[in-house]
Amino acid sequence: MKAAVYHGPRNIKIEEVPEPQVKGSKVLVKFKAGSICGTDLHLYRGDWKIKRGRIIGHDAWGIRADTGERVVMSPVTNCGKCYFCMHGQPSLCERVLYYGLTKGGFFAQSIAIKEKNLIPIPDAVSDDEAAMMEPxxxxxxxxxxxxxxxxxxxxxxxxxxxxxxxxxxxxxxxxxxxxxxxxxxxxxxxxxxxxxxxxxxxxxxxxxxxxxxxxxxxxxxxxxxxxxxxxxxxxxxxxxxxxxxxxxxxxxxxxxxxxxxxxxxxxYISAVEYPTAVNLVAHKKVDLQSLITHKFKLADFEKAIQTANDPTQKPIKVIISA
Ligand SMILES: [Zn+2]
Ligand SMILES: [Zn+2]
Missing domain, CATH: 3.40.50.720 (NAD(P)-binding Rossmann-like Domain)
Structure with missing residues (x-):
């Protein structure tokens, strides 16, 4: 399958990677759309570094391969056992991992991800809107x-x-x-x-x-x-x-x-608010459509991130779709 892989500053390429392995409580999700975030731009510019060879992307949705359901993917994992998890702050988990930063991310044709990271998307939320739930x-x-x-x-x-x-x-x-x-x-x-x-x-x-x-x-x-x-x-x-x-x-x-x-x-990012975020968009209380300035296909990811990083193009949200 194809994925957006980080190789260093200004060097994120779409390339062939192995298909994900679906094990345990994980399910396979087929990528449909996502958006580029400031964090991705920090990586692109070289302000922050992650492991070379890692798939990036942490704001996206897809289709569950087992049920066919549309789902937003939350990019934060938690252990469920540490002090913070036990005190209702799972986004501060002592063993937290972030998809697209400390763990392989969402800008790939498919991903194996834990079911607890998936939030169902109501019909009232459009494909583009579902691509930008993180902010x-x-x-x-x-x-x-x-x-x-x-x-x-x-x-x-x-x-x-x-x-x-x-x-x-x-x-x-x-x-x-x-x-x-x-x-x-x-x-x-x-x-x-x-x-x-x-x-x-x-x-x-x-x-x-x-x-x-x-x-x-x-x-x-x-x-x-x-x-x-x-x-x-x-x-x-x-x-x-x-x-x-x-x-x-x-x-x-x-x-x-x-x-x-x-x-x-x-x-920082919090996984806890994702279901409410999805509902607010479904109930038309938040306008995401007005924030979209550019759209690209995953295959054109390099062009997409160049655009998101180019102030002369006045980018706000750059959407990536399958
Ligand atoms: Zn982000
Ligand atoms: Zn924890």
Whole structure:
């Protein structure tokens, strides 16, 4: 079968690999579609390294070979026995493995995967929508941790695919969303998806504008741009006793002397929110269709990842299908 195999920075190739072995509690899933995520781009650019020869991809769905059912694949494994598993936080499992990073991933024609990693897809979710559930699950996880109250201000810094989902979920939670990004097309999309205010830092000072809008600082802040500057700015955006989520990989150092009794925490992918993510999309509460800018076949994966990595093409979500 064919798969997207990592051989180092800017060297991910579609090539022939052995068919997966179906054993124990695993089932065979035939790949139908997936999407390229920021993590894949970190690998592509060489910011992060994984074992050479590993299949990449961690956001995808397929068809179960045994039942014919459409299923989203959750990319996080857990042991079910460690401290974190036993305390209801299986995504923090001490023996966690991530498909497409520390374990062979989803961008292959088929995969043998544990049944507990499969979430059935309702008919109301389209093939394209099912290909991008990871950022929905991550946005839900982050807003669930931030616990905003209705009518709270939520400032979402960075309106890439993850930020645009944070904007939508914050709005769903009843927040007034302030969306921040340097690209006008992304800010326009953020408005369409529910942002009440937008700030472009190439034109305005972010902390000053947030103060003007909120009066006291933002009740919650989501940092989803991942740059040193935006991370170090978060203490100046949040109100006293507010909460700040630093999403995924971020750079820089927080000077907590700049913060006034605020709460800062980091957040990563969570498998627990996948079923709710699928339901929200089925119930048309989250718009994924508007995020799709490019589509490629798995056979053209190299072109797909080049496009996702090329800002001149204004990519948001790049979909890969069988
Ligand atoms: Zn991802
Ligand atoms: Zn565990």
């Amino acid at each position: 929905v699950a991550l946005a839900l996880h982050t807003l669930n941790l931030l616990k905003p109250n209705a009518d709270d201000f939520a400032t979402v810094v960075g309106q890439g695919p993850i930020g645009l989902l944070m904007t939508q979920i914050a709005k769903l939670k009843g927040c007034r969303v302030i969306a921040v990004d340097t690209q006008t097309n992304r800010l326009r999309l953020a408005e369409k998806l529910g942002a009440e205010y937008t700030i472009n830092p190439t034109e305005e000072d972010i902390p000053k504008r947030v103060r003007e809008i909120t009066g006291r600082g933002s009740d919650v802040v989501v940092e989803a741009a991942g740059t040193q500057k935006t991370v170090e700015q978060t203490p100046f955006l949040v109100r006293k006793a507010g909460r700040v989520a630093l999403v995924g990989e971020f750079e820089g150092y927080l000077n907590l002397g700049d913060a006034d009794e605020a709460c800062f925490f980091s957040t």
